[in-house]
Every structure is written in C-alpha cells, then in structure tokens.
Amino acid sequence: MLFVMLSRLVTSAVIAKIHTIDWTVELLKVDTFLAGMRGNWYGLLGKPFKDTFGHVGDGILGGLVGMKKPDNHGVPYSLTEEFVSVYRMHALLPDSLHLRNIDVLPEDNKSPPLIKEIPMNDLVGLPGEKKLSEIGVQETLVSMGHQASRALELQNYPSFLRNLVSQNIDGTERPDHVDLAALEIYRDRERQVARYNQFRRSLLLIPISKWEDLTDDKEIIKALKEVYGNDVELLDVLVGLMAEKKIKGFAISETTFVIFLIMASRRLEADRFYTSNFNEETYTKKGLEWVNTTESLKDVIDRHYPKMTKKWLNASSAFSVWDAPPNKPNPIPIYLRIPN
Numbered sequence: 001m002l003f004v005m006l007s008r009l010v011t012s013a014v015i016a017k018i019h020t021i022d023w024t025v026e027l028l029k030v031d032t033f034l035a036g037m038r039g040n041w042y043g044l045l046g047k048p049f050k051d052t053f054g055h056v057g058d059g060i061l062g063g064l065v066g067m068k069k070p071d072n073h074g075v076p077y078s079l080t081e082e083f084v085s086v087y088r089m090h091a092l093l094p095d096s097l098h099l100r101n102i103d104v105l106p107e108d109n110k111s112p113p114l115i116k117e118i119p120m121n122d123l124v125g126l127p128g129e130k131k132l133s134e135i136g137v138q139e140t141l142v143s144m145g146h147q148a149s150r151a152l153e154l155q156n157y158p159s160f161l162r163n164l165v166s167q168n169i170d171g172t173e174r175p176d177h178v179d180l181a182a183l184e185i186y187r188d189r190e191r192q193v194a195r196y197n198q199f200r201r202s203l204l205l206i207p208i209s210k211w212e213d214l215t216d217d218k219e220i221i222k223a224l225k226e227v228y229g230n231d232v233e234l235l236d237v238l239v240g241l242m243a244e245k246k247i248k249g250f251a252i253s254e255t256t257f258v259i260f261l262i263m264a265s266r267r268l269e270a271d272r273f274y275t276s277n278f279n280e281e282t283y284t285k286k287g288l289e290w291v292n293t294t295e296s297l298k299d300v301i302d303r304h305y306p307k308m309t310k311k312w313l314n315a316s317s318a319f320s321v322w323d324a325p326p327n328k329p330n331p332i333p334i335y336l337r338i339p340n
Ligand code: HEM
Pocket: 084, 085, 087, 088, 089, 090, 092, 093, 124, 178, 180, 183, 187
C-alpha cells in the first residue's frame, strides 16, 4: 500500500512538472513565458544554480518548488471554477485520428505515411479503449504526435463532441446523447461563473464595449449580434475566450493566460508536497531523483520506447508536432533575455 501511495506521489509530481514546464509552455511559444514557468519550478536563478546550491530562499528567485513551507495566502486551496472554465479546450481536438504506418524508415522532414483516418467517435468510451489497444501504444503515440491540434477559435468545435454517446460506469451506453458545446455553456451558467466582461473586470483586464473590441472577424461579429444583440455584458465566458484576438505566439487567449499564471503558481506554492515535504524523507531518495531528472513528456516516452522516439520524435517537445525541427539552443540564459 505504501508503495502504491509513493508511486502516486512521484507520478503526480512528474505530471505537475511536465504541465508546468513542458505543456503550458508549448501553448505559449514565447521565451518570456518559458522563463516564467521554469522560474516557477526552478526559480529565476535557473536549474544549474538549483542543482548546485539546492533551494535558496523562498519565492520566485529560488523557485516555488522546495519552499520551506506552503503558502495558501489564507484561502484553502482548490482548483477554481474559473480555471475549469478556461480549460474548456475541446476545440483543440480533431474529428478523426490520422493513423500512420510507423514500420517504414523515416524520410527527411516527412511524417510517417498515412494509413487511414479513424473517426474520433470510434475512439471514445469502452469500444474506443478496445480499438486503441488493438492499434497499439506506439502507433497511437506517433500518429497523435504527427497531427497538429486545432485552434481555440469559434466555429471550430469538433462535430463528434456535439453528438457524444454518454456511458454508464460499466461502459454500457445511455440513450441520451450529449451536445458538449451546448453543455459547456450551460455548466458555466449553472455554476454562476461570471460572463466574459465581468470575468475580465475581476482580473483587472479591460472589458469590451463593442463586438469589434473582441474580434475583427465580420462573420463572427454578425453571429454574436444574432445571439446577444448589442449587449456585450451577456457574452458567455467560453464564447469570449474563443473569439478573443490572440497575442502573437499564443494558442490561448489573454484572459485564459492570466488565470493560467495565477493557478500554475498557486498549485505549486500551496501544496506541502511541492514545498515543506518536497524532500527525500517524503519522496525517498530514488523518488526525488525521478522527479528531478524528468524534464518533459519526451523524457517519459523515451524511457519506455527509446527506439520509437529516436526514429520519430524529432521535435524538442512531445507536445510539438513531432517532425518539427528541434528548437535551436539560445546561448543567452533564459532569465537574461529581453522579453519579446
Ligand atoms: C476525446 C477527448 C475528450 C472527450 C470525449 C471529452 C469529454 C468531456 C465530457 C463528456 C465532459 C463533461 C461534461 C459535463 O458533464 O459537464 C468534459 C469536461 C471537461 N473537459 Fe473534456 N473531453 C475530452 C478532452 C478534453 C481536453 C483535451 C481538454 C483540455 C485540454 C478537456 C477539458 C475539459 C474540462 C476543463 C472539462 C470540465 C470539467 C469540469 O466540469 O470539472 N477535455 N469533457
């Protein structure tokens, strides 16, 4: 039992670390953000400094992970409903998986050849689990790795999620299908998450006063007027997040970004397992070493399938498209770069 708990602790820390310094950074491809997220984990003095001198002082300079004690700023920690709302990223999903043949030899800068497209409807629920186990883990990973996600924009919601067969816990199908696009709006409303403008005001961001402040897309503005008339205060938060003009290099909206920054830091600093108990006594020597030496999802996949990653994972991050060229190393330490 103790072994199971320890494995969960170590795995959770690895997931939190990958989420902080690998996945979130891939959504926001600007160096400033990479510096910010690595700063959260390692401190602004950086990994080499932390490896050599250990944790130095509490706070961002030495990193939130390893602080002497947790700090919840006087409010019991939980993932907030605002965080759930901004994480509604179903528009990233495709309507089919492009299954690839991984048995061929890789050609320069080319994805493995396409075998067929499998509708996503066939890949969800218990039948989906069966189908994916027939396909195989490596084939699934390489196929997903070579398929770019879709954009977080309006009128881009995957069709399969608008007619989703819901299942009972035993995998049997329920008669009522789910229109997840509509359900998401309904959920935010029933949880009384603020509408878009109020949501922004609460974050001290400028609200919109007309649809043109949100987007330049004439068709979208027409659709918004059909639904909400001229009352921009009624705009649902999820619709606003998808419609919002994006900052260059960002896959997510500015509004989402602000929540991300707050929650990413808070999740680490409010948890004793990343602060007062981030030590060998709690994690064991091997466990702590495991967390400290895993830097990315690429490391995890590589540990299990080294031949496959050598053959197909060319990119710097497993969250990039896998045949993207690796990032060129920047000779200037990240914390000394001028923000772009
Ligand atoms: C095949 C992939 C996926 C399927 C079938 C799926 C399906 C669902 C369903 C059925 C719900 C519950 C709706 C409800 O009753 O309120 C849900 C909630 C949610 N999903 Fe997904 N989802 C998928 C992938 C994703 C991805 C990739 C993300 C984000 C990157 C995501 C983020 C969320 C969030 C934030 C919620 C709300 C959770 C909550 O209310 O606490 N989902 N999803």
